[in-house]
Amino acid sequence: xxxxxxxxxxxxxxxxxxxxxxxxxxxxxxxRVLVVDDDPTCLMILERMLRTCLYEVTKCNRxxxxxxxxxxxxxxxxxxxxxxxxPDMDGFKLLEHVxxxxxxxxxxxxxxxxxxxxxxxxTHGAVDYxxxxxRMEALKNIWQHVVRKRRTEWSGVPTHSGSVExxxxxxxxxxxxxxxxxxEEDGADDNxxxxxxxxxxxxxxxxxxxxxxxxxxxxxxEEQGDEDASNLKKPRVVxxxxxxxxxxxxxxxxxxEKAVPKxxxxxxxxxxxxxxxxxxxxxxxxxxxxRLGGVSQxxxxxxxxxxxxxxxxxxxxxxxxxxxxxxxxxxxxxSLAQLQAAGLGRPAAMNSKPGLHxxxxxxxxxxxxxxxxxxxxxxxxxxxxxxxxxxxxLQQHRMTIQQQIAAVRAGHSxxxxxxxxxxxxxxxxxxSRPQQSSIRQPMLxxxxxxxxxxxxxxxxRVLPTTSYTNLAAQQQHSMAFSNFQQELPVNSFPLASAxxxxxxxxxxxxxxxxxxxxxFNSSEAGFSTPSYDMFSSRQNDWDLRxxxxxxxxxxxxxxxxxxxxxxxxxxxxxxxxxxxxxxxxGMVSHHQVYGNGGxxxxxxxxxxxxxxxxxxxxxxxxxxxxxxxxxxxxxxxxDFDAYSIDDIPV
Amino acid sequence: xxxxxxLIKQSLFxxxxxxxxxxxxxxxxxxxxxxFVEEVATLYFKDSARLISNIEQALERGSFDFNRLDNYMxxxxxxxxxxxxxxxxxxxxxxxxxxxxxNAEGCLRTFKQLKKEHATLRKKLEQYFQASK
Numbered sequence: 001x002x003x004x005x006x007x008x009x010x011x012x013x014x015x016x017x018x019x020x021x022x023x024x025x026x027x028x029x030x031x032r033v034l035v036v037d038d039d040p041t042c043l044m045i046l047e048r049m050l051r052t053c054l055y056e057v058t059k060c061n062r063x064x065x066x067x068x069x070x071x072x073x074x075x076x077x078x079x080x081x082x083x084x085x086x087p088d089m090d091g092f093k094l095l096e097h098v099x100x101x102x103x104x105x106x107x108x109x110x111x112x113x114x115x116x117x118x119x120x121x122x123t124h125g126a127v128d129y130x131x132x133x134x135r136m137e138a139l140k141n142i143w144q145h146v147v148r149k150r151r152t153e154w155s156g157v158p159t160h161s162g163s164v165e166x167x168x169x170x171x172x173x174x175x176x177x178x179x180x181x182x183x184e185e186d187g188a189d190d191n192x193x194x195x196x197x198x199x200x201x202x203x204x205x206x207x208x209x210x211x212x213x214x215x216x217x218x219x220x221x222e223e224q225g226d227e228d229a230s231n232l233k234k235p236r237v238v239x240x241x242x243x244x245x246x247x248x249x250x251x252x253x254x255x256x257e258k259a260v261p262k263x264x265x266x267x268x269x270x271x272x273x274x275x276x277x278x279x280x281x282x283x284x285x286x287x288x289x290x291r292l293g294g295v296s297q298x299x300x301x302x303x304x305x306x307x308x309x310x311x312x313x314x315x316x317x318x319x320x321x322x323x324x325x326x327x328x329x330x331x332x333x334x335s336l337a338q339l340q341a342a343g344l345g346r347p348a349a350m351n352s353k354p355g356l357h358x359x360x361x362x363x364x365x366x367x368x369x370x371x372x373x374x375x376x377x378x379x380x381x382x383x384x385x386x387x388x389x390x391x392x393x394l395q396q397h398r399m400t401i402q403q404q405i406a407a408v409r410a411g412h413s414x415x416x417x418x419x420x421x422x423x424x425x426x427x428x429x430x431x432s433r434p435q436q437s438s439i440r441q442p443m444l445x446x447x448x449x450x451x452x453x454x455x456x457x458x459x460x461r462v463l464p465t466t467s468y469t470n471l472a473a474q475q476q477h478s479m480a481f482s483n484f485q486q487e488l489p490v491n492s493f494p495l496a497s498a499x500x501x502x503x504x505x506x507x508x509x510x511x512x513x514x515x516x517x518x519x520f521n522s523s524e525a526g527f528s529t530p531s532y533d534m535f536s537s538r539q540n541d542w543d544l545r546x547x548x549x550x551x552x553x554x555x556x557x558x559x560x561x562x563x564x565x566x567x568x569x570x571x572x573x574x575x576x577x578x579x580x581x582x583x584x585x586g587m588v589s590h591h592q593v594y595g596n597g598g599x600x601x602x603x604x605x606x607x608x609x610x611x612x613x614x615x616x617x618x619x620x621x622x623x624x625x626x627x628x629x630x631x632x633x634x635x636x637x638x639d640f641d642a643y644s645i646d647d648i649p650v
Numbered sequence: 651x652x653x654x655x656x657l658i659k660q661s662l663f664x665x666x667x668x669x670x671x672x673x674x675x676x677x678x679x680x681x682x683x684x685x686f687v688e689e690v691a692t693l694y695f696k697d698s699a700r701l702i703s704n705i706e707q708a709l710e711r712g713s714f715d716f717n718r719l720d721n722y723m724x725x726x727x728x729x730x731x732x733x734x735x736x737x738x739x740x741x742x743x744x745x746x747x748x749x750x751x752x753n754a755e756g757c758l759r760t761f762k763q764l765k766k767e768h769a770t771l772r773k774k775l776e777q778y779f780q781a782s783k
């Protein structure tokens with residue numbers, strides 16, 4: 001079928017530019033949607049609505065069946081829409097499975113509009129969250145998530161090993177095509193610049209699948225013939241169940257904390273798999289574990305993992321895109337915080353700093369990376385009970401790490417030149433912030449500012465959680481790349497350049513962060529985390545309010561309307577403080593915060609998340625996160641100001 | 651007949667039995683799918699009858715497993731919302747609230763009311779569809 005991906009009708013995605021124009025009209029019709037809901041009435045209505053949008057719909061009333069459908073036909077779908085409450089399997093679990101195994105964008109939906117559930121959706125990596133009753137307008141725009149994901153995947157490929165030139169070329173073409181089909185010039189720009197590695201995404205239809213094909217996945221390169229395999233650079237590896245099991249086995253063998261990509265790679269002994277692939281998967285895995293451990297808890301373990309991954313694979317940082325970011329993105333504010341904490345913690349742990357004991361938690365997590373692992377108490381990086389000084393220490397660590405990351409990135413980015421730091425893109429909000437800040441600030445080589453956040457305007461606000469690590473890295477990168485970025489055509493297509501942060505604006509039509517985005521784009525240039533579109537859009541639209549209200553379609557999150565605020569949210573937290581940017585008010589939910597690097601334009605819809613306060617510094621953010629995490633029913637109240645580290649109930 | 655249809659429909663909205671979601675559904679109806687709304691409604695009543703009976707059994711048992719009851723009701727609320735059954739949805743919400751606080755008496759009362767609304771809506775919609783043919 002023509003491009004399996006979007007625009008099946010128009011063949012927009014077919015990597016070849018032929019008929020690009022034609023594609024434009026057809027796109028996004030033909031989008032292959034899998035909808036999962038145990039309620040037959042809803043299922044029928046959704047099917048009808050999706051058909052009216054000219055999508056190809058497959059209905060499913062059981063999660064298990066949906067998973068097996070997806071597994072049997074890995075590239076048979078472009079996007080999945082799933083209900084949250086289902087009898088045979090929790091919707092979030094399905095979400096995770098899909099994210100890990102197939103790497104498809106997943107939209108959650110539910111009649112439940114409580115913030116905590118929505119937040120959970122974000123943390124688990126949903127690209128959007130629709131409140132029932134779902135309206136047509138909300139569904140009409142779901143294709144943007146597919147596009148976004150694809151873009152990030154392409155640009156995000158950090159592992160550019162080699163044929164950068166050829167790949168880049170291809171990518172450029174590819175992107176151009178896409179851009180044409182999408183009618184966005186920005187995209188083209190972005191793509192071109194970032195094309196570099198992941199090259200392969202010639203077909204953007206199966207971004208991951210095609211890339212993975214090249215890569216040699218477990219499946220053994222099935223469809224190799226289909227796409228432009230020849231030019232595929234480093235196709236994304238699709239982590240099939242078997243591959244993942246091998247991975248888990250290797251990790252467990254090494255020990256969660258000690259599991260470094262290089263060793264895991266050796267143990268796995270899968271030809272064609274690169275260290276970067278493993279590194280990014282490891283990050284995701286850690287996040288997953290963390291999540292299992294209980295998002296509410298401030299488990300710092302994730303942080304460790306996070307950091308570890310980062311440290312371990314600096315080189316792979318760039319690779320953070322897609323997967324990593326996704327993982328990060330998935331983590332809601334809490335997660336981010338955790339991640340950050342983890343990130344921080346890690347360094348701390350590494351430097352034998354007290355406080356975050358992330359590493360230890362990682363062990364737990366690791367052992368359980370099974371989809372049914374219910375309680376992983378991963379210390380998400382939230383430095384529960386972290387003393388301020390520890391926090392500071394962490395921050396410093398972070399900074400160091402970040403610096404390192406930045407350094408690495410700089411190296412990478414420069415190489416990639418067009419490479420948009422996938423990270424940037426993905427972590428959408430959370431990351432964006434940091435990045436932005438970095439750019440803003442005259443290259444802060446070391447984010448030492450984290451603790452004080454003073455120096456780094458970036459979104460450091462973002463809780464030190466691991467997410468920040470990425471962010472930090474990103475920021476660092478941004479800094480490093482700032483000039484670099486300038487060249488990147490970032491802005492117009494936020495996706496391309498700035499990951500998640502406001503970038504999504506274009507898609508989501510979020511009003512607030514547009515300006516924000518611009519900034520991000522530039523700064524982020526490299527950081528577009530491929531996978532996290534969601535974040536970006538989310539960030540922009542993190543408007544809980546809107547989420548609550550039935551579908552606001554225009555935003556990226558159409559129904560979830562998360563978008564609008566995201567940008568702001570993120571920005572708000574941190575940027576407000578440091579940056580000249582219009583500090584968004586209120587911290588946007590955690591996720592947001594991170595994402596909006598720029599923060600300036602993002603007017604965080606505090607109301608949505610209730611984060612009205614801006615975090616002046618990490619501590620605040622941290623407390624906020626902690627607070628959110630587990631301090632109590634955070635729900636609407638993200639009032640971080642009131643919390644100080646000490647108050648955080650560990 | 652047309653007029654009657656319009657009247658019935660109007661009253662359904664005026665009295666709050668249906669909300670704008672129902673209109674959304676009607677918009678999905680077209681020449682290719684001329685009976686879409688009726689099909690959805692039929693499916694809804696069939697499915698909700700099952701849910702009602704489940705809840706009834708659970709309540710009769712007297713054990714009041716609020717979690718389970720809440721689960722049923724969540725499903726019920728979801729489908730009722732999807733077709734725009736406004737009053738039914740309200741009762742669902744109330745029922746869930748009683749579950750949340752563990753008020754068995756409240757649950758029973760609300761459930762009775764809910765069944766009544768459900769039955770009324772069913773009848774009215776049947777009339778409506780009949781008149782539309």
